[in-house]
Amino acid sequence: MRAQEITFLKLVQGDKQFQVPLYQRTYSWGREQLQRLWDDVSELVDQQLAGAAPAPHFLGSVVLAPGQLQAGGVQRWLVVDGQQRLTTLMLAFTALRDHFRETGQDRFADRVHKQVLANEFHEGLDHYRLLPTQADRDAYIACLGATPRAGGADNVGAAYRFFRGALAEEPEGRAEGWAETVETVLKDLLSIVEITAEKGDNVYRIFESINNTGVGLSQSDLLRNYVFMLLPQRGERVYQELWLPMQQQLGPKNLELLVWLDLVVRGNNKAKQSEIYREQQKRLEPLAGDEEALQREIALLAERGGRLLRILEPHRESSPALRTALERLASWGGQIHYPLALHLLDLVDAGRATAAEAAEALGHVESYLVRRMICQVPSNNLNRILMDAPKELEQDRSPADAVRRYLSGRRRKWPTDEELHEAVRTKPFYWSGRPHQRFHVLRRLEESHRSSEPVDFARADLTVEHVLPQRPPQAWYDLLAEETEDGQTPQELHDLLVHTLGNLTLSGENSRLSNHPFRRKQEILDSSSLRMNQEIAAAERWGRAEILDRADRLARSAAEVWPGPVGSVRSADEEWPGWAELRAALVAMPSGTWTTYGDVAELIGSHPVPVGTHLSGRPGVIGAYRVLTSDGRVSASFRWPEGRGSGTPQELLEREGVPFDAAGRAHRSRRLTATDLASLLGKDLPQDNPDDPLPDAENAAAAKRFEAQLKENQPEAADGVLAALRFWEQQGGYRTYGRHAETSCFPVLDAGTPTRPHTLWPFGLYPVSGTVEVVFQYLKDRSPFDDTALRRELLERLNAIDGIELAEAKLELRPSFPLQVFAAHSEELCAVLEWFVHTAALDLARRP
Incomplete structure (x- = not known):
């Protein structure tokens, strides 16, 4: 085998074709991996446009084995390893080509197509520089051929659509030639190690060895080894007194986090967590030979480690105000605030700021995050904004004022009071952020009432509840019909209101509240300890007027709890x-x-x-x-x-x-x-999930509730549904139930081992709304149905039943069919369930 570092353009140029062999898995990159690659590309584009000379970004390796060369044909290479990144880049170039065409730059589009995507003078399959495995081939060729079927529901189509969207949303204030610079970066600034096997090598054995490697050294392990190599005299004492206690306190994962944060707080805001060893090595290299200076550096790192512990575990912070601010950001979740929080604790411990000033500054960070979440401001540049903060803050101001002014910058999109008010009235808050963040907002709004007997949120089992139900019975639609606009149906009005903040509250009585009429809900909410629920219970009815009136009150409270930016006026030319x-x-x-x-x-x-x-x-x-x-x-x-x-x-x-x-x-x-x-769009939609099962006693109660709701709301389908569920249990499956007011039921199958648990379920059954959701959205991440062909077969088997018509374009979603189908076709549905169980069993038997 031989290896060389090469650009992507040099890798693919020439009359050649990269073939993905059958033993390779199908294309599987999702939004997270695609976004990470696009962030790296965008950073290189920004550096290039700013006149800098960006270093090539190392993307990984591609292992190739020579294939058959035909006279006058293309040189074929088998892709032994690296097909995911190779396919991704080809799809990125396909989207770029189509972006050029869409924007009237046909010359650039032709250049991309001929240089990267196609063997211009060859026809048939030889025309394509990349030939994916058979399961992905049609979807890839549809994208490359720009046919109406391009961008389908599979992973190949999703990646193409991701890059089309990323290119369409060129950054605000972009320089001329932005898209051409993207082309340059993709061609010349993504570095790949090309590893080429020789003829006669067993390529499958090579694939196995590459994908069955042991656990490598972490970035912090590499740094530790480097540092103590430079401490021949003091190493043992420094290790025992400084490094080992720090390592034991933080643990391996948080030690690596600390080493990265140390770079960021020092001003290296471009540092990636995957490259911290190289960056720290570069910083410490001038100190080689000066053991005293290296010891001071490790002592400073250990001090920062203590501050990081106060961020990770706020109860360690001695100042009540600062502890509360850290607790609130910990409740918000994630690491996004860590660089700025660590910088502020540095200032406090150095005597350059008071704990109260740091707490106020962190309050501005919370306000910034919460307002953006409520207003659903895209979060794609949020990490960069808060990573840049320690370096960009004005030094001649108090920390709180400096943080507020920095976050108020025009392009940092801190929503104003006006924008906050509008979002509370109109945005589907139930789809904003993560579940714990939605809970955080409602909890803080409840606490803003400053009740004399506040709720103990740590002990209360509260969940987010819709007052106007998500799937209401007809009585609710009759009420909404009184408030519809011309041409608007009650369903359309319901959809615009149901997920807004004005219709949401916290409750521990979700199953009792259910889909009941408002009068029944009033009685339950009136006995609640939460002030927000008592206010809802005081209303005479619950429709559009009441929901919007409550939204106005909550918006005023939110503006007080989370103060806005300096200069709360949005620029006239700033897009909503x-x-x-x-x-x-x-x-x-x-x-x-x-x-x-x-x-x-x-x-x-x-x-x-x-x-x-x-x-x-x-x-x-x-x-x-x-x-x-x-x-x-x-x-x-x-x-x-x-x-x-x-x-x-x-x-x-x-x-x-x-x-x-x-x-x-x-x-x-x-x-x-x-x-x-x-x-x-990747929003975290609250859904009942069998992977979060109810305790046995609650599950038994939910089973009775499901059957009662089924017989009350779908009497004709009840017998067929229950017969199919009994059949499922005879096949070795079991039932579990959802936590929401409408008690959903899931037929679940244990398809794993005691050491590697693995559950599967084909449907979610909803007895009030009368729908069966086919959970392709979950199945696409679960073996064996992560194979698109098997999900498609499930869809086809269901579509063969009268009354079911699922679109293939929804193979990544949760399409539904009527529960009434069970009334006449229970036996046919049982046959589909039997096939599902058999398919899962075959997969389990093949697994090691």
């Missing part, structure tokens, strides 16, 4: 963040799907009319043709941008596979709801 979210949602939609103006409005916290106005007034939004009226028709106001668009939106959607009826209405099975769009 919801429009960026709209564009991201449309790009994220797989081919063969459509949505409505109302669904988009629900997602971004707007109204169908301004959504339509925005789309008609901003031609060229990618995927705008996918937005239809509530009954699935093309809007009369839709217009293609001048010089673009071939055919009508209906014709284009039909080419993608969306059926339309004779009246021009798109088929409902291809519609993506606001919930689907939120899921595609």
Whole structure:
């Protein structure tokens, strides 16, 4: 074998083809890996545009073995290892090519296609420089060929759509030539080690050895070895007195975190946690030969380790005010505040700031994070903003004033009081942030009442509750019908209100509150210890007016709890963040799907009319043709941008596979709801999950509640559903139930071993709303259904049953069919369940 470091362009140029062999898994990179790569690319682009000379970014290795060379053909290479990054980069270039075409830069598009993607003078399969494994091939070729099916529901399509969206949202204030610089970075500044096997090498054995390596040294291990190599005289004493106690206190993971934070607080805000050994080595290298200076450096690191412990475990902080501020940020979760918090503790311990000043500064950080979450400001640059803070803060101001002024910077997007108020009224708060962050906001709002007998939140078992239910019975729709606007249905009004903050509260009585009419809920809420629940119970009814009135009160409280930026006026030319979210949602939609103006409005916290106005007034939004009226028709106001668009939106959607009826209405099975769009954007949607089972006693009570709700709301389907669940149990499965008011039921299968637990479930059954959700969204991450072909087979087996029509474009989502199907087709559904169990058993038998 031979190895060489090479750029991506040099790797792929020439008449060659990279073939992914059958033993390789299918393409599996998800949003997290794609975002990490794009962040690295964006950083290199910024450096290049700023006139710096960025060092190439090491992407990893690609192991190749020579394939068959035919006379006059292409040189074939088998991709032994590295197909994930190779496929990802090819898809990034495909999206870049299409971005150039979309923006009228055809010359650049042709250059990308001929230099990177295709063997220009070869036809058939030889035309493609990359040939993925068979399971991914059609999806990849659809993207490369720019067909209507490009960007489907599989991982290949999702990666293509991710890069299309990232390129469409060029950064604010971008320099001219930004997209061309992206091309330069992808071609010339991503460094790859090309490892080439010789003819006759056993490539499968090479693949096995590469993917079965032992545990390597951590970054902190490498740094420790380097430092003590430079301490031949003092090493043993320094290790015993400084390094070992620090290592024992923090543990390996937090020690590595400390070493990274030490770089960031010192001003190296570009440092990556994967490269801290190299960066620290570079910093300490000038001290080689000066053991006293190295000892001082380790002593300073150990002192910072003590401060990091106060951040990780706030009870260690002696100042009550600072302890409370640290506790609140710990409750918020994540490490995003660590660099700034560590910098502030440095100042306090050095006597350059008081604990009260540091606590006030951290209060501004909490306000910044909470307001952005409520207003759903995109978080893609949040890490960078807070990592830059220690270096960028004004030194001649108090820490609190310096932090507030820094976070108030124009491009740092700290929402104003006006923006906060509007978001509380309109944004789907239930889809914002993480569950613990939503709980944090509601808890702080409750605490703002300063009750004489406050609730002990540490002991209370509280969850977020919808007052207007998510799946309400008809009585609730009758109430909402009194407040609808012209042309608006009660369902549409419900969807715009249900997830807003004004309709949410905390309660420990979720199952009792259920979907009851408001009068029954009043009685339960009135007995609550929470002031916010007592206020809700005092209302005469619960509809649009009451929800918006409560939203106004909560917005005023939120503005007091979390003060806003300096100069609370948004610039007139600054775009509302919801429009960026709209564009991201449309790009994220797989081919063969459509949505409505109302669904988009629900997602971004707007109204169908301004959504339509925005789309008609901003031609060229990618995927705008996918937005239809509530009954699935093309809007009369839709217009293609001048010089673009071939055919009508209906014709284009039909080419993608969306059926339309004779009246021009798109088929409902291809519609993506606001919930689907939120899921595609990676929002953390609260869902019942069998991996979070109820305790036995609660599960038994939930079983009775499920059957009661089923028989009350779906009497015709009840016998068929229960017969199928009994059949499931005969196959070795069991039932578990959800925690929400509508008691969902999941048929679960243990498909793992005692040492490697692994559960599978095909459906979620909802007895009040009468739906069965097919959980492709979960199955795509669980063997064996992480194989797209098996999920597609499940879909096809279900679609063979009358009354079920699931769209292939929803293989990453949770499409549904009516629970009533069980009434006439219980036996056919049992056959699908039997196949599901058999498929899982075969997979378990094959596993080591």
